[in-house]
Amino acid sequence: MESAAASAFLRTVMGKLFQVLEKEYNNGGGVREILRDLLWQVRPKDSMDVVADDGQRMEALLSEYLKDKRYLIVIHGIVMEQWMQLKFIFEDNGKSSRILLTTAIQSTAKRCSDDNGYVYQLNTLGEEDSKEIALQGVRSPELEQGSTALLKKCGGLPLALVSVSDFLKCSAEPTGERCAKLCRNLGSHLREKDDYDNFTELRKVLMHNYDSLSVYDMTCLLYLGVFPINRPLKKKVVIRRWLAEGYARSDSLCSEEDIADKTFEELIDRNIIQSIDTRDNTQVKTCRTHGIMHEFALHKSMSQGFIATSSRDHPRPSAYVNNVYHLSIHGGNLTDSEASDVDISRVRSLTVFGKAGDAISHVRKCKLLRVLDLEECSDLEDSHLKHIGKLWHLTYLSVGGTIGKLPSSIDGLHCLETLDLRRTKIKTLPIEAIMLYHLAHLFGKLTVDRDDLNNAKKMTKVMKFLSGNKSNLKTLAGFVANERQGFLELMVHMRNLRKVKIWCGPVANGSNYTTDLSEAIQEFTKVPMDSMDARSLSLDSEECSEDLLSSLDFKPCPEDSKYDVRSLKLRGKLLQLPPFVPLLSGLTELSISSAILTRDLLSALLSLSNLLYLKLITNELENFELRSGAFPSLRRLCFVVQSLTSALPAIKQGALPYLVSLQLLCPGLVGLSGIQIRHLKHLKEVTIDSGVPGETRQDWEQATKNHPNRPRFMLHKSDVRVESEGPGNEEASAVREKRKICVVQPSLDDGLDSSLKKMRLSSDSSSRLQMIVHTSPTMQL
Structure with missing residues (x-):
């Protein structure tokens, strides 16, 4: 069968399958209802003889009938509890059968998929398809311009677009003005029945997702309405505001921080809020509430x-x-x-x-x-x-x-x-701010006021406050360290610090600055042997004319203590790995930014056997080779090289045995650059810079297709811009890179169809491969 014909055939088959499965079982259907539906479709006569509540009998009949048969079964809108009860029915089948599940919950998709499973992320519709559905093929300039904000709120969700289309059909002549009016009043349509009731199905889906949340999660969701629609939100800002409002509550004994984090992850898991940027360790950094859900939550909270x-x-x-x-x-x-x-x-x-x-x-x-x-x-x-x-x-x-x-x-x-x-x-902070009893998070680029430093009475008072362990400061990100000490002198006495960022100033001749900096960092990183606290340290020595960080000297740690930092960021002129880094026994995240990354520095990194995440940012990368056994724990590796004049480090077989994510953010990348990914057995995603030549992109696309895991291929878009720390603050201005990683949108022929081809029912395969289709809550298949 020709490729195009095969693709058309598969589209037809999948379309009919999903037309049959109109109900979503997570909207109220239980396991028995699923069993009865399955039994009715494969053995209609048996389903008539079994009462609805006889679940065990239905399981036995299904299991017996499916034994030694090949089949494709699709279950739409499943939840984890249902699958845990159903999967045993299909486990004894020795033939090459397939189960295809759809779910709107990310964690369910991952857990339902076994070792040989495949999770397909169903994407929303693009701009052109959205216009085609919502505007009924009418593409006049006035209508397109007037509908821009409305379509942006729909966010490419088919059910929302269809609802809008039905509403506009009620008008003899849809216009941009009517679209703008609907956009203004969309929230009221999502909460209340309108005269034409065009939003019934969409309202039902939104209410189901809202009602499935706990009372505390509902409150946290409604609170997001204070932010403008489609506004990127920092996860940590959202969580700190929830905590400040007292909304991170539950009946458990967990801390409020853990509860707030769990609530955030729950909303992400259900796609109610969407991740738009992640940190190197896959943790969400920036998010936004989906336009439709934001509109629904805002109007509900306002009413x-x-x-x-x-x-x-x-x-x-x-x-x-x-x-x-x-x-x-x-x-x-x-x-x-x-x-x-x-x-x-x-x-x-x-x-x-x-x-x-x-x-x-x-x-x-x-x-x-x-x-x-x-x-x-x-x-x-x-x-x-x-x-x-x-x-x-x-x-x-x-x-x-x-x-x-x-x-x-x-x-x-x-x-x-x-x-x-x-x-x-x-730029300067009054010493009184340091003595606020409940202050836990302090952000800025600060120094201590000079007059306060010279005021012996004030300094005695603040030292007494800090030495008495009265400070609750956990985040100090950050301060400028120089020969005037200031924060360095105070930091030694801040016992509750968990995250610190330091900008290192130039070193004056004869100054004790380096010694003071070493002592402050030692005290911060020194913890009891049984401590499980996660600490984060960021050191920026870009303003120093020499390799300041390599001159930091740590004393031997006492027997009852250890030097421990989980996350470390180093930026500056680094010719070698600072000697204190290997002493950090718990280090799992490391980011290094330097104009040149030397072979000596890269070789020293190999001693960090516990690293899970490594990010290397540079303009010039010396030749290096990752041999068998290198980075035995590493899960995510990222290279950011602005001008790639030589090949990236060669990855030999046996290196990076557990690598899951490989990011090559190098605009000058040519071809595969000598990197072979086929032996990376656990690889799940590959990201390259969107600015690479077309041939290079094709090479990497083909490499991911040829990989046994078929890892997800993504493009990284960067927008370099000048951003000031504050209006009129020229000294604080810096070039920052705004990053966005997006999945390469495959055509239907290369996306869902190729995933189905991967599920081919070959008789010589004894393993049962599941495919999980992960959808948005309002996505209609």
Whole structure:
């Protein structure tokens, strides 16, 4: 059969299969219902003789009938508990049969797939297909322009697009104005039945996903409505705000941080919030709420008076306007008249995007305010924070704009846990901020105020505070270390620190700076032998004219202690691996950025046998070879080489035995660069830079297709831009790379069809291969 004909045949077969399986069993169907449906399709007569609640009898009949037969069974919308009860029916079959499952839950897809299984990630529709479905083939310029925001909210979900199409069909002549109106009122259609009831199925799916959450998870989801739609959100920012609001709760004995992290992972697992950027260890770094779910959650929270927003697209319901807990200002100013409609004294959080206008003058009236996020407020001035010390309940404070100095009244914020100054012009921190009892996370690029350092009375007071173990500071990211000590002197006494970032200043002749830096890092990394705390350290010596980090000298660790850091980032002029790195027995994540990565430095890395994640960033990479036995624990390896003038390190057979992810972010990559991936038995994904030549991309696509695991092939898109740490702060400006990794979108012929070909029912294979189709909650197959 020709390839095109085979593809068409497979599409037809799969289309009919999914038309038959219209119900999703996770919408209420149980195991017995699945068994009865299966039995009815393979043995209609037997299904008539068995009562609906006789599950054991149905299992026996199915197992007996399927024995020694070859079959393809598709179960749509399964959950893990159902599969655990069903899989035993198919285990004794010796023939080459196949089970295809679909699920909207990522963890279920991974767990249902056995060692020989294949998880196919079903992608949303692209822009052109979305327009074709929603706009019914009408592609006038006016309609396309007016429907842009609406289609963006739909996010390529077929069910949402079909619902929009049905709504527009009610109009004799769909126009861009009608699309814009629907976009403004989409949330109300998702919550309430409209006159034409075009959103019934979409509403049902959204409600099912919402109702399946716990009460605490529901609250955390509704809270995301304070952010504008499609706004990228940092995972750690979201979690810290949940904690500040007191929403990370459950009946378990876990810590609030663990509960908040679990809630976030649950929302990711269900695709309610989507990952758009991950760290090197696969942990989500940046995410966003899907447009449809965001609209649904926002209108639900607004109708309950949980959130109010000044956005013109989302007017506040008058019935609840006086009882608002979270106020979000974006898309316009909050005027005095609008503010008078809200009981400011009850507001627990205020978030501003863009101009705040008159809202800033009302901050001091928010006596119960716990979260104040002014990071993206464009008209913020120092004077606006003058009375901030009177917000006694404030737990989370993030500021930006043109703020250049914190007021002395900050010492009144006794409940403050998070202070984020990264987008400000603030360079020095008053010593009073260090002595806030509950301060756990401090962000910025800071030094201690010179006047405070020279004030013996203040320094004695802060040393007494720190030595008494009264500081709760866990994150200090970060500070500038120089010969004036400052933070280095204080850091030695901060016993609860878990994450530290240090910018190392130039070294003066005759200075004890290197000794002080070594001592501070030693104290931070020295932990008891039985400690399980994960610590993270980042050292940036780019401003130093020499290899400062290699001169750091560690003393022998006491017998009852060890040097332990889980995550380490080094940036600077590194000619060799700093000697303290091999002493970090628990090191699992390492990132090194240097203009040149020498063979000596790369060879020294081989001694780090516990590494799970390694990232190497450089302009020049000396020749190197990974021989058998190299990096026996490594799971993820990333090379970022701007100008690749030589081959990447050769990977010999036996090296990297457990590697799962290989990232080659090298625009100058030519061909396979001598790398053979076929012997990497556990490889699941390969990522290359999107800027490589077309032939190189084809070579790597073919290499992944020829690999036994058929790892996912992805492209990395980078957008180099200049981003300032704060307005007017030229010294802090740096070139940063905004990265986006996206799966190469295969055609249907190369995607689902090729996956089905991989499931071919060959009689000489005794293994049973499952294919798991992972869908979005609102995806309709």
